[in-house]
Amino acid sequence: MFDPQQARLTVLELENGSYVERALVSGDEVFEAELPFPVKVVPADLIRSGG
Incomplete structure (x- = not known):
């Protein structure tokens, strides 16, 4: 699951x-x-704009 705000x-x-939760990664x-x-x-790469 991805939380774009966080x-x-x-x-x-x-x-x-x-x-079962296997990983929690951010930023x-x-x-x-x-x-x-x-x-x-x-x-973080999932929310960065391509500019």
Whole structure:
């Protein structure tokens, strides 16, 4: 889940039928995942304008 006002990403993962928080990153912090495919997300980059 992404909160654009806080530039914060909450990463949840389904475990035994319930969602569990796996990561909470904000600003220029980097979240990296391998599944279901490799990806890097920087919350601040999601709200920066292209100028």
